[in-house]
Amino acid sequence: MSTDRLSLIFSALADPTRRAILARLSEGEATVNELAEPFDISLPAVSRHLKVLENAGLISRSRNAQWRSSKLEAEPLREATEWMDKYRRFWDASFIRLDAHLRKIQHDSKDPGVKQ
Amino acid sequence: MSTDRLSLIFSALADPTRRAILARLSEGEATVNELAEPFDISLPAVSRHLKVLENAGLISRSRNAQWRSSKLEAEPLREATEWMDKYRRFWDASFIRLDAHLRKIQHDSKDPGVKQ
DNA sequence: CGCATATTTAACACATCGGTTAATTAGCCG
DNA sequence: CGGCTAATTAACCGATGTGTTAAATATGCG
Numbered sequence: 001m002s003t004d005r006l007s008l009i010f011s012a013l014a015d016p017t018r019r020a021i022l023a024r025l026s027e028g029e030a031t032v033n034e035l036a037e038p039f040d041i042s043l044p045a046v047s048r049h050l051k052v053l054e055n056a057g058l059i060s061r062s063r064n065a066q067w068r069s070s071k072l073e074a075e076p077l078r079e080a081t082e083w084m085d086k087y088r089r090f091w092d093a094s095f096i097r098l099d100a101h102l103r104k105i106q107h108d109s110k111d112p113g114v115k116q
Numbered sequence: 117m118s119t120d121r122l123s124l125i126f127s128a129l130a131d132p133t134r135r136a137i138l139a140r141l142s143e144g145e146a147t148v149n150e151l152a153e154p155f156d157i158s159l160p161a162v163s164r165h166l167k168v169l170e171n172a173g174l175i176s177r178s179r180n181a182q183w184r185s186s187k188l189e190a191e192p193l194r195e196a197t198e199w200m201d202k203y204r205r206f207w208d209a210s211f212i213r214l215d216a217h218l219r220k221i222q223h224d225s226k227d228p229g230v231k232q
Numbered sequence: 233c234g235c236a237t238a239t240t241t242a243a244c245a246c247a248t249c250g251g252t253t254a255a256t257t258a259g260c261c262g
Numbered sequence: 263c264g265g266c267t268a269a270t271t272a273a274c275c276g277a278t279g280t281g282t283t284a285a286a287t288a289t290g291c292g
Contacts (some may be wrong), residue, residue: 005133006132010129010130011126011127012127015123016123018197019122026203056179074204077203077206081197084196086139086142088193090190091190091193109174
């Protein structure tokens with residue numbers, strides 16, 4: 001119960017079928033049947049993947065007659081990226097240089113008497 | 117078996133305890149006991165979280181006498197961010213403007229006769 | 233060696249996940 | 263209404279995940 005948002009997002013992304021569904025949705029909205037087509041799993045299985053994505057906020061859904069259209073909602077991806085950005089200095093070389101630069105600036109300003 | 121790498125990474129990140137462990141490791145290497153200290157779960161539980169993180173490539177481990185030290189390895193976070201970047205245009209406003217700009221440039225170059 | 237400490241492995245319990253098939257619900261249309 | 267199509271829910275199953283406690287393993291040291 002009460003799983004935090006980030007956990008919901010990451011565990012939604014942990015399944016390859018769900019990531020493929022998101023990829024498909026990045027090309028435009030689609031119905032359940034359309035989304036199911038590339039996979040050889042049953043419709044109910046796809047239906048539940050969509051529910052997981054919806055719970056994570058990664059898709060929204062609308063009804064149009066008997067069809068339910070799914071639409072990509074990328075905000076949670078922003079959120080997840082934001083979380084990872086806290087670690088960016090550990091892998092992004094240019095970020096590491098920026099980091100060092102900022103550190104140097106800070107050091108210099110802490111020692112106002114030091115020339116050069 | 118043979119779960120793909122991205123799935124391993126995302127499902128490793130899906131657990132709050134594991135994310136907390138990574139946060140702790142961003143401040144420096146630590147032993148299993150040190151990592152376990154903030155949580156009220158057993159040592160074996162922490163040990164298995166570390167194994168999950170190791171399998172995902174998110175940490176590496178070294179032995180020093182009877183202590184095993186864990187070290188953050190951020191490369192998989194780069195990989196995960198890279199995957200999410202494919203969707204960046206769906207949520208990053210400045211990226212959306214860049215996207216529109218690139219689209220325009222491409223359009224212009226497809227029409228060499230058009231001035232301006 | 234034998235003990236103490238650090239950590240992992242084994243064995244177990246229980247919940248969740250991802251799939252199935254069968255049944256149900258939702259909405260159009262003749 | 264009755265039937266058709268779209269989609270979800272129910273009931274079930276086996277695998278996996280996360281936790282436990284108890285036992286095993288690894289290493290340093292007196």
